[in-house]
Amino acid sequence: MADVSCVVCKSEISVESDVISGEIVECSSCGQEHEVHAVNNSISVALAPEIEETWGE
Ligand SMILES: [Zn+2]
Numbered sequence: 923m924a925d926v927s928c929v930v931c932k933s934e935i936s937v938e939s940d941v942i943s944g945e946i947v948e949c950s951s952c953g954q955e956h957e958v959h960a961v962n963n964s965i966s967v968a969l970a971p972e973i974e975e976t977w978g979e
Contacts, residue, residue, distance in 0.1 A: 924965045930954045937965060946970050 924941075925934045933951035937958060941947075945958045947967065956967035 926956075926965055926967045928952060928954060929956060929967065929969050935967065937967075939965075941965060 923936050924939050925936055926947075927933070928935055928949040928951065931949065931952045931954070933949055935947055935949050935956065937945075937947050941958050941960055943958060943960045946955050947958055948955050955970040957970040959966050959968060
């Protein structure tokens with residue numbers, strides 16, 4: 923496991939150490955979704971892009 927900080931509320935978010943880039947993790951405190959970036963065993967997160975509910979069109 924690895925801990926990263928929520929971009930919005932700074933709460934700790936635990937992510938699997940084998941998480942892959944592009945995976946979405948949700949902050950358990952504020953619900954903000956983050957996109958994981960895993961580079962050279964260093965895991966960071968950024969705000970996930972807003973996803974409209976138009977997938978599959
Ligand atoms: Zn948060």
